[in-house]
Amino acid sequence: MADGMIERLSYDVVILGAGGAGLRAAIEAARPGVKVAVLSKSLLGKAHTVMAEGGMAVSFGNVDAQDCWQTHFYDTMRGGKFLNHWRMAEIFAKEAPDRVVELEQWGAVFDRTPEGKISQRAFGAHSFRRLAHVGDRTGLELIRTLEYKGIHSGFDVFQEVTATHLFQDDAGRPTGVFAYHRQSGAFCVFEAKAVVIATGGWGRMYKVTSNSWESTGEGAALAMRAGAEMKDMEMVQFHPTGMVWPPGVRGLLVTEGVRGEGGILLNSEGERFMLRYDPEKKDLSSRDIVARSIYKEVQAGRGSPHGGAFLDITHRGADFIRRKLPNMYDQYLSLADIDITKQPFEVAPTIHYTMGGISVDPETAATNLEGLFAAGESACGLHGANRLGGNSLTDLLVFGRRAGIAARDYAAGRTKASAPSDSAVADAEARALAPLGKTGGESPYQLHRELQEVMGEHAAISRSRELGEAGLGKLEEIKERTKRLSAPGSRMYNPGWHATFELQAMVLLAEAILQGSLWREESRGAHWRLDFPDADDQGFGKLNSICRQDGTKITLSTQPVPEMPEELAALFSSGHMPVREGTDQGGHS
């Protein structure tokens, strides 16, 4: 753009993020007469969704006929240690089958049962074989299906465009976003009547993570700065099995599908230690428990050479492994020189998912700010204190769709949104440009590394008051230094400049995580306090944490976890797991 001229485009609905949630929302929002734009930080089809491996949880009962939405709901609430919003879990479990069938209708090609139905595999803490899958590349199948459905759905996709600021009117309603084109460095204002945040999580604030470059939380931070309530930020999931060696791949995901297909965990003494920690679900216990068990084995001196455990699936045979887990086979062979069909391999916990996020209404995915919606990993409510594997992909479909409908309806009812003022645009521009072309300031790469060290030490798998307080102190220092960020070079495709936006987002969200983990004086799901090792069901267990930005400070308040209606509560008090009517009690083992 020429000096001072910033392009303005006008839309009804602007969706930030082109992963599963964003694309599913866009497909739903785009109807004749409704102008929808999707802003994608990366190229289309590259979002972090692509890294999901094992499958999407859905209670078809194609393999285990006893499965039904009630069992899926039951597992999801128990897995989340009852910190979940029950209504979100209910909607989720009920709507999942329709959403997955819809994907098949749009061209997804799932693995099949011998009867020709969608096949389903076992996964951690799911009572039945429940995950619809395509080998170990289910996320790719989901995003490719939505991508090719999307390009014929009549919405505009802006690739490699990142939003840095949300414009609001006096009532706090969004009026648009300030964004920049990565390829040219040009700025653009997207005026909007409704905005959907679908930008994923923020796992990259940790060093050892399975998350892709995308997961730096700009969308969530943008919402938080605008006044959105952030719920249960302390809940950050460790996936039990990430790669450990060599150093360049540390944290890279090893799908739970390995254990779903029969893989077992062993310590350095060759003991199948999960039999001790969870004799019932064993290696397929919930992620929080398996991750903690590996951590405890390492602490007790029974870890593998590089500080993890061994995962062994050799007993399933080479043909089976290569067919059901082709990416895992390839990943270990090409990156670690290990043939997983012939030998056990090292794994260790890795940061995988942020259960906490923007607090949303279960029915509409609306945030506390009118006109602002959120779905997928950036939102919070479905997973509680621990997400079950396979529930994330279905989450994207169920709540992405709901966010799309609600945003479209909201935009239709809002006749005219006031356009962002020139002065507001100029402010956003000045902030975005501040670090550019400067030399001698703080390097965003260096600060990112330091942030990762702080989070890895102070807000990781084991936490305490002492650790948390020290972490906040260190974070304060990093925050101060972010005021002097510099990004030498031009505006054109400048990754150092881009890193300054990501870093500022992560620093903001990191503070909420640390505050939440200090406040919650109990152990629940992914949140493990060494100084409060037990769950406090009657106290903290009945509360969600809420973080808000208040001027330059972040304040934490609480709200009661919504209480389940009687008929749903009865599912947990009957003493046995709910199963489909007319089928026998009991799952597979």
Add this chain to the structure above:
Amino acid sequence: MAEMKTLHVFRGDQSGGEEVAYEIPVEAGMVVLDAVHQIQATQAPDLAVRWNCKAARCGSCSAEVNGKPSLMCKTRVDAIEGEIHVRPMKAFPLIRDLVTDVSWNYEKAKQIEPFAPKEPAPFTMYQRDVERSQQFRKCIECFLCQDVCHVLREHSAKEQYFGPRFMIKIAELEMHPMDGADRLHFTSHQAGVGMCNITKCCQEVCPEHIHLTDDAIIPLKERVADREWDPIRALFHKTAAR
């Protein structure tokens, strides 16, 4: 002291550029993308590179390493003897450094008729019947096959040929047991399957080991030939079309 290695990385944009040498310490198991990140963090913060997953799932970090179209995240530094030269993909217009403008691919994608189910899902389909489609759906859209394809790379014939990526896209749809559309005329005329002269280079660079030529392009060529060159079939289709 860690072993040091020199990486020659192309720096430049549409107005020109050249390879710049960077010395980096080598870590065990390091891939070329790690090395590029290392350079970014310590020597050249504005070095442009596109990447997302660093796990060979997303297909973003395509480049040419010592002349071979490769994913940087999957190319081990220790597997390369001697000097390492990293350059952007040649078949696409350069944006800056290692980043190219691949938008042409997304335009082609839009022109292919989407999946057209013959009946509403859920479908009854058997594993043996979906395996061909599944192979092509492994594609991570890294566009390395497009980069290596002589038709696109040497002859810039982007107007006449959609390239191997979209041949397998068409094949995936055509071989889907529940698809009811007919894309053969399109495959022959707009998408230009005839342009491929079966050198199989695309197959060799595919990081997903998809048999693009053997399992997609050759069968598509045969289907087109059957339709367009078999006189009886051609007559049948002409009458049926009326």
